[in-house]
Amino acid sequence: MEKTNKENLDSFTLSPFHFSTIVELHPLPVRILHWLQVIIITTLIFCGLYLHYPRFLEIPYSTVKYIKGVLNFLLIANTLVYIYYSVISKHYRELIIGFRDLQHIPSFFRYISFLNKSPGYYGKYNPGQKAMYTFWFLLIIIQIFTGLQLFFPDTFGYFIKLSGGLNKIRQIHYFATWIFVATIPIHVYLAITEDPAKLQSIFTGYARR
Amino acid sequence: MLSRREFLKICMQTTAGISLAGLLRPSILEALAQDEIPRMPVIWIELGSCTGESISLDNTFDPDLKRLLLEMIELRYHWLFMQAQGDTAIEVLQKTVEDDAGKFILVVEGSVVTRDEGRYNIVMNRKGQEVTGIQLLQEIAPHAKYVMAVGACAAFGGPGAAYPNPARAVGVEEVLNRKVINIPGCPSHPDWMVGTIAHLILYGEPELNNYHAPTMFFGKTIHDLCSRRSDFENGHFADYPGEEGCFYKIGCKGPVTYADCPTRQWNNHVNWPVEAGIPCIGCASPQFPDGMMPFFQHLPDVYLPGGKARVEKIGAALVGITALGITTHAVGSVVTGRMGRHQIKGTKLQEPGPGEQIPVDEIILDSLKHGLSSKDNELSQELLIAKLDEIARSQENLKRDLETIRPGKNRSLLKRIKFWVRKRDEE
Ligand code: SF4
Numbered sequence A: 001m002e003k004t005n006k007e008n009l010d011s012f013t014l015s016p017f018h019f020s021t022i023v024e025l026h027p028l029p030v031r032i033l034h035w036l037q038v039i040i041i042t043t044l045i046f047c048g049l050y051l052h053y054p055r056f057l058e059i060p061y062s063t064v065k066y067i068k069g070v071l072n073f074l075l076i077a078n079t080l081v082y083i084y085y086s087v088i089s090k091h092y093r094e095l096i097i098g099f100r101d102l103q104h105i106p107s108f109f110r111y112i113s114f115l116n117k118s119p120g121y122y123g124k125y126n127p128g129q130k131a132m133y134t135f136w137f138l139l140i141i142i143q144i145f146t147g148l149q150l151f152f153p154d155t156f157g158y159f160i161k162l163s164g165g166l167n168k169i170r171q172i173h174y175f176a177t178w179i180f181v182a183t184i185p186i187h188v189y190l191a192i193t194e195d196p197a198k199l200q201s202i203f204t205g206y207a208r209r
Numbered sequence B: 001m002l003s004r005r006e007f008l009k010i011c012m013q014t015t016a017g018i019s020l021a022g023l024l025r026p027s028i029l030e031a032l033a034q035d036e037i038p039r040m041p042v043i044w045i046e047l048g049s050c051t052g053e054s055i056s057l058d059n060t061f062d063p064d065l066k067r068l069l070l071e072m073i074e075l076r077y078h079w080l081f082m083q084a085q086g087d088t089a090i091e092v093l094q095k096t097v098e099d100d101a102g103k104f105i106l107v108v109e110g111s112v113v114t115r116d117e118g119r120y121n122i123v124m125n126r127k128g129q130e131v132t133g134i135q136l137l138q139e140i141a142p143h144a145k146y147v148m149a150v151g152a153c154a155a156f157g158g159p160g161a162a163y164p165n166p167a168r169a170v171g172v173e174e175v176l177n178r179k180v181i182n183i184p185g186c187p188s189h190p191d192w193m194v195g196t197i198a199h200l201i202l203y204g205e206p207e208l209n210n211y212h213a214p215t216m217f218f219g220k221t222i223h224d225l226c227s228r229r230s231d232f233e234n235g236h237f238a239d240y241p242g243e244e245g246c247f248y249k250i251g252c253k254g255p256v257t258y259a260d261c262p263t264r265q266w267n268n269h270v271n272w273p274v275e276a277g278i279p280c281i282g283c284a285s286p287q288f289p290d291g292m293m294p295f296f297q298h299l300p301d302v303y304l305p306g307g308k309a310r311v312e313k314i315g316a317a318l319v320g321i322t323a324l325g326i327t328t329h330a331v332g333s334v335v336t337g338r339m340g341r342h343q344i345k346g347t348k349l350q351e352p353g354p355g356e357q358i359p360v361d362e363i364i365l366d367s368l369k370h371g372l373s374s375k376d377n378e379l380s381q382e383l384l385i386a387k388l389d390e391i392a393r394s395q396e397n398l399k400r401d402l403e404t405i406r407p408g409k410n411r412s413l414l415k416r417i418k419f420w421v422r423k424r425d426e427e
């Protein structure tokens, strides 16, 4: 039998903590909701831009319209589930930017402008991420609202008049799409370059500390 | 007399070759003859306008329409159609307002010019005094039974109020405290005007939409009624005016304009823009023309300080800024070595894979068992307990460590959530 001595025990008792630092960053519901949202929003953007100015493709307009019509409602459903999940799990505290994030802003800016080598302790997401997620959330709400108005113009007549007519709403909807197009690459770029371990965790859920 | 339902059916129906007036006239005449309905006095005033609606009415080839109009109403004042002039005409106007207060229909054509108390729009010379449009309107409107604003200008400001609107023109409803029935269009279709007047006389106020336009004419979009709708659905688009196919790509405003042009058709029910090879410019939209321009683009321009821009341009500029930002950051990352640190040394995941993982407690227990059962045991009981203590403490430390990366203030609340960061440690 192997002789147990002090050194032996040390290596046994201490090394396990190396293994135990696998942490779950993104639980399953978050991952599912995230990737559903990715698929839905990407398709909606492409469909929407195509519907705005149909070119390149030789597919019937109504097909694209149909796909977009279905995904519109999937987006609403997914967003509602997202909201529900975030509220009951209190996940929204980490997603939505608040006053307590203000104190982190200077250090965050020092980090992104390469003055600091490492980021500070921000919690799950840094202020920049939080700002972007909050902004996207509002943008999605705007898209859903304007989209519904365009989809059911007779039901939303009152709001349509309030916001300056159908064409204005079309313009807002289209502009918001462009904002998505302009901001999503930032998220993708930073997700890929910032922390590969975190990138992995949006697929698997886990990362090693 | 026609029932209201039948009336609406006639108004909305589309029988080629038979005009609305032709269909309505017999029953209205009958009702008039049997004194079921009164002949209503009508005052038609014109403010800041191009006389388009009057011309639109006057130019109709349909004899029934003009006859119907004149049989159905008593046109007391209309500066184009009346024979009286000057003081006589003004006297008639004045008398109608006084004697028939609460009984007449006021039809307003043209936008209300408000700049400098409306002095850019003098509509008459009464007893040597110039009367402005807004003044006349506000004088007469309170006495009218119904106020009808015909044409885009009267209804919503229209071309009269288009950017930059030097005369500060507005729609009629904005300067009155009462409901106005709006008949948009630039110009309005004669049927829309006459049909609405007929409805007012026969049944009172028609059903109105949010913009106070009668739903019997403005209840559906051009797009829903369009004869090229199948081209639209099939993706058969015209690239230039005059081509076959739907004009969506060259800025047709049919999808955002409520009017029945495709079925009613213009110039005595002969044709309408899309069939004639040109996109609808949305003249019946409340935002016409600013909200509909440029006519050959879907969406209006965005007015920014320093000029106007297209949404696409702004969008592309934003994408450009993003690209620039990402590039700068990427270069910075490479130069400062952050990229290398993150990509090469940054992840700990390259080390022992999850397959080698063994439950912590088991390992510890195992080693302790070994330590105790061993004959030539170097370890005393005390040492083992001390060792266990150490393990427990380092576990505590780790937990605290994990908590420091959580938002400080909410730590106590967050503790309650079974949070996944800690999950593995507790297992
Ligand atoms: S031509 Fe205009 S109204 Fe007709 S289907 Fe095309 S977009 Fe719609």
Ligand code: SF4
Binding pocket: B185, B186, B222, B257, B259, B261, B272, B273, B274, B280, B281, B282, B283, B284, B285
């Ligand atoms: S088709 Fe369009 S632009 Fe032409 S009259 Fe009708 S609403 Fe106006």
